[in-house]
Amino acid sequence: MNKTVSIHLAGTFFHIDEIAYERLSQYLESIKKRFTNEAERLEIMNDIEARIAELFLEKVKNERQVVNLADVEEMIAVMGAPEDYTDAENDTQKREKTYEGQIPKRLFRDPDSKILGGVSGGLAHYFGMDVVWVRLIWVLLVLAGFGSGIILYVVLWAIVPEAHSTSEKLAMKGFSANISNIEKKFKKKIEQATDKINQTDFSDTGKQMKEGVRSGLSGLGEIVQTLVQIVVKFIGFILVLIALGVLVSMTVSFFVGLFMNFTDGPWGLVFDQVTESSWPIWSIFLAVFLVVGIPFFYLFQSGLSLISGAMRSVGKIANLVLLAFWLAAVSFLIAFAIIEGEPRTFHAYNELSKSESFAFQDTLVVKVSSDHQDSDFAQHRFGLIVDKDRHVSHMEHDVTLRLLKSEDSLVQVKIIKKGYEAENLDNKIYFDYQIEENTLVFNDYFLTEIKRVNQSESVEILLYVPENRPFKLDPSARAIYRQRDGDLPYVSFDWYGEILEIKEDLLNCSTCEEAA
Amino acid sequence: MNIENTKAQMRKGVLELCILSVLSEGEKYASEILDTLKGNKMLVVEGTLYPLLTRLKNDNLLKYRWEESLSGPPRKYYELTPEGEKTLEELRASWDELVTSVSKITNKNR
Numbered sequence: 170m171n172k173t174v175s176i177h178l179a180g181t182f183f184h185i186d187e188i189a190y191e192r193l194s195q196y197l198e199s200i201k202k203r204f205t206n207e208a209e210r211l212e213i214m215n216d217i218e219a220r221i222a223e224l225f226l227e228k229v230k231n232e233r234q235v236v237n238l239a240d241v242e243e244m245i246a247v248m249g250a251p252e253d254y255t256d257a258e259n260d261t262q263k264r265e266k267t268y269e270g271q272i273p274k275r276l277f278r279d280p281d282s283k284i285l286g287g288v289s290g291g292l293a294h295y296f297g298m299d300v301v302w303v304r305l306i307w308v309l310l311v312l313a314g315f316g317s318g319i320i321l322y323v324v325l326w327a328i329v330p331e332a333h334s335t336s337e338k339l340a341m342k343g344f345s346a347n348i349s350n351i352e353k354k355f356k357k358k359i360e361q362a363t364d365k366i367n368q369t370d371f372s373d374t375g376k377q378m379k380e381g382v383r384s385g386l387s388g389l390g391e392i393v394q395t396l397v398q399i400v401v402k403f404i405g406f407i408l409v410l411i412a413l414g415v416l417v418s419m420t421v422s423f424f425v426g427l428f429m430n431f432t433d434g435p436w437g438l439v440f441d442q443v444t445e446s447s448w449p450i451w452s453i454f455l456a457v458f459l460v461v462g463i464p465f466f467y468l469f470q471s472g473l474s475l476i477s478g479a480m481r482s483v484g485k486i487a488n489l490v491l492l493a494f495w496l497a498a499v500s501f502l503i504a505f506a507i508i509e510g511e512p513r514t515f516h517a518y519n520e521l522s523k524s525e526s527f528a529f530q531d532t533l534v535v536k537v538s539s540d541h542q543d544s545d546f547a548q549h550r551f552g553l554i555v556d557k558d559r560h561v562s563h564m565e566h567d568v569t570l571r572l573l574k575s576e577d578s579l580v581q582v583k584i585i586k587k588g589y590e591a592e593n594l595d596n597k598i599y600f601d602y603q604i605e606e607n608t609l610v611f612n613d614y615f616l617t618e619i620k621r622v623n624q625s626e627s628v629e630i631l632l633y634v635p636e637n638r639p640f641k642l643d644p645s646a647r648a649i650y651r652q653r654d655g656d657l658p659y660v661s662f663d664w665y666g667e668i669l670e671i672k673e674d675l676l677n678c679s680t681c682e683e684a685a
Numbered sequence: 686m687n688i689e690n691t692k693a694q695m696r697k698g699v700l701e702l703c704i705l706s707v708l709s710e711g712e713k714y715a716s717e718i719l720d721t722l723k724g725n726k727m728l729v730v731e732g733t734l735y736p737l738l739t740r741l742k743n744d745n746l747l748k749y750r751w752e753e754s755l756s757g758p759p760r761k762y763y764e765l766t767p768e769g770e771k772t773l774e775e776l777r778a779s780w781d782e783l784v785t786s787v788s789k790i791t792n793k794n795r
Contacts, residue, residue, distance in 0.1 A: 179758035200732070209739055216735045219758045220715060226757045249730025 173235055179219035183229065185236040191339050192241045193221075199251040213254075221248070274477055277332035277341035286326040294341050296402070296476055320417055405475025412469035416462060423458045427451050453505060459498035463491050521586045526579040527604065532668060533580055533640035534608040535632065537570070537649055554616055562599065562616040567627035569651045570611065572660065574671055575633035582609065583633070588617075588626035600628045613649050636671045639679070696727060700737060702780055703727050705746065705765065705773040712764035714752075738763065746772050 172187040185193065200217065204210035221244055228240045279290030282300055289307060293300035310318030332341045470483070482488065554562050575581055586598045600615035615628045630649075634640055634657075642650070644665040652659045658676050660669070667680045700722075707713065707721050715734065722728040741747045746769035749761045765773065 181758050204736070209736075209743070213735050213739050216715065216738065216761065217732070219760070220731065220735070222758045223716060247731055249732035251732075253730045254732040254736060 178222040178225070179215065181222045181226065183222075183225055183236050184234070185241075186238070188339065189236055189238040189241045192238060196241070196245055196251070200254050203251060203254050217248070217254075224248075275337075275340045276329055277337055278326070278329050279341060280331055280333075281338075285322070287331060288322060288325045288329065291329060291332070291341060292325075296406070314414075317414065317417070320421070321413060324417055402476050405472045408468055408472030408475065410472075412465045412472060415465045416469065419458055419462050419465075423454055426454050452501070456498040456501045456505070459494050460502060463495045463498075466491070518589055519587070522583055524581055524583040526581045527609075528578075529580050529607050529638070531607040533634070533638065534643060535570075535640065535646050536608055536610045536643040537613050537645040538610050539613045539645075562618060564614050565617055565626060566614050568600070568611070568613055568615060568630065568649050569627070570630045570632060570646060570649045571651060571653055572657045573631055573633050573655070574657060574674065575635040578635045578638075580609075580635065580638070581631075581633035583631040585629040585631065586615075586626070587629065598626055598628065602630075611646075611649070634671055636673070639668050639670050641666065641668055697733070699780065700727060700733070701741065702773070702776040704734075704737065704741065705769060705776065708747065708763055708765050709770070709773055712750075712762045714760040714762050716760075718763070741769070745769075 173184050174187055174190045176183050176185055176190065176193075197214070197218070201210060201214060204213055224244045224247060225236055225240060228234075228243075229236060274295060276295045277291050278287035279294060280287050282290035282293075284304075289303040290300050292298075293303045296303075307318055307322065310321065330337075332338045483491075554564050582602065584600060584602075586600065588598060598615055598617050600612065602612065603610040609632075611630055615626075617626055642660060642665050647662075647665055650660060657671065657674070660676065664676075664678050664681060667678050670677045670679060703722060703725075704718060707718050715738065718738075719728065719731050719734060722734070723731075728734065738747065742749065742763070745766055747763050748766050749763045751759050752762050754760050
């Protein structure tokens with residue numbers, strides 16, 4: 170079913186169906202644009218309309234009959250493509266292909282070739298591809314993208330309108346392409362006609378061969394041009410895909426982030442401690458979404474422009490609004506970073522040391538443990554520890570053990586906690602050791618709060634051993650033992666597990682010599 | 686080089702002469718001019734004619750009068766002005782000259 174429109178051309182009435190009417194007015198529009206002189210244009214257009222009326226009258230036998238698309242196409246075939254409406258005088262400057270009169274192609278869902286929502290059909294029209302290829306790409310996207318193609322499809326289904334009216338269908342198929350097709354058809358016809366003339370005028374076959382070579386060369390140029398176009402369209406396609414992928418996944422995660430309760434589950438504990446700020450979490454989400462999403466939106470738009478070969482824009486006002494949103498979001502994030510980051514940084518380096526002395530009777534044994542016994546969730550993954558009060562701390566391994574000579578007859582343990590924190594370093598860094606009879610057990614890690622950004626914390630264990638006191642370094646201590654200036658001489662690799670003694674400022678290994 | 690373009694340019698160059706010449710037989714309206722031109726393969730599509738007629742008219746080489754038509758819209762009947770006739774004579778002379786010189790050159794080089 171088609172709507173019929175009444176028009177009059179040079180004073181003659183015609184009934185014309187809507188699709189033919191669109192075609193006709195588009196044709197007249199593109200001819201009109203070829204004439205710059207206002208007065209001349211009016212006159213020429215009147216002449217042309219009169220001629221078109223004559224041509225239609227030949228087709229339409231009575232007043233009731235409707236002019237259809239075929240009649241219009243036939244008329245255009247007689248009258249010529251818009252490019253042919255050029256006067257020889259101002260011909261040269263207009264020889265370039267001009268498609269001013271084209272209807273901008275728009276993306277619609279095609280109800281005439283649909284399996285699900287007609288998205289593929291619409292995309293096929295839009296990109297000038299066969300619908301089979303589009304469907305194949307969908308299948309690949311779904312398979313390769315772990316189902317993300319399905320989301321993309323549903324989103325397109327939701328946001329792309331269906332082409333209902335004939336004019337929408339025309340815009341979907343882009344009759345613009347048909348103008349150039351007609352132009353091509355005409356060039357072919359002219360070629361055929363002139364070929365005939367050639368055959369009668371010049372019987373010289375050599376000349377025809379030369380012509381053949383020439384047209385072959387210009388054919389090669391066209392192939393290169395089409396290849397370039399295909400590459401450009403392909404790049405545009407990739408851009409659109411990337412941008413759409415990012416936008417879709419960001420939108421999904423934005424809403425998931427909004428409605429998911431982060432305080433559920435073990436991660437909630439971490440989340441709560443990290444984000445004790447007073448800023449609502451959704452505002453940060455929204456700002457990140459805008460800061461990242463808007464550039465990708467423009468990437469998407471330029472991808473579309475590459476594909477369709479025409480600039481696409483959301484309009485000046487929308488551009489300004491988007492720019493304003495983007496700037497606002499950027500400023501918001503900068504403010505957030507400064508205000509929230511301030512208490513976490515810019516603290517002076519600090520050291521805190523504590524000493525304890527012990528009088529061991531027997532041979533002292535030094536061991537290092539890497540087990541964390543009190544962890545509620547027995548998980549050391551990601552270096553996170555949750556204690557019984559459901560307090561989350563971070564596990565750091567920057568622990569070193571140094572060996573020094575004691576000034577008195579006692580074994581002394583000195584723990585130095587280092588970090589960039591103004592106060593309470595003792596509370597921020599949790600490090601402990603155990604004494605079991607004659608054994609000292611150090612952990613190879615310490616626990617620290619996860620809130621702070623600039624941590625670079627460390628723990629140094631200074632073990633002072635008196636002279637002539639036998640002691641033993643368990644092999645487990647190798648991992649954290651370091652020798653610094655002023656320390657006792659380096660404990661060589663094979664001395665671990667042996668009984669050592671300090672004689673004057675040197676280390677002696679009493680059991681090693683026996684072994685040797 | 687686009688050979689089609691050259692051919693079209695050649696035809697377009699002498700199109701004015703042809704139109705004036707067709708009109709020297711007497712007044713005619715656009716379709717009649719078109720019939721003659723298309724019959725002799727001077728024109729492939731009709732669209733080319735209209736801008737040309739308007740320009741010739743604006744250059745005072747042609748004038749027209751309206752006439753009602755029984756079968757369609759009113760028709761513009763074109764005829765040569767005295768100036769047009771003068772121009773036609775000039776163009777004819779230069780065309781003859783051109784044909785002679787061109788055929789001399791092309792025949793020699795065949």
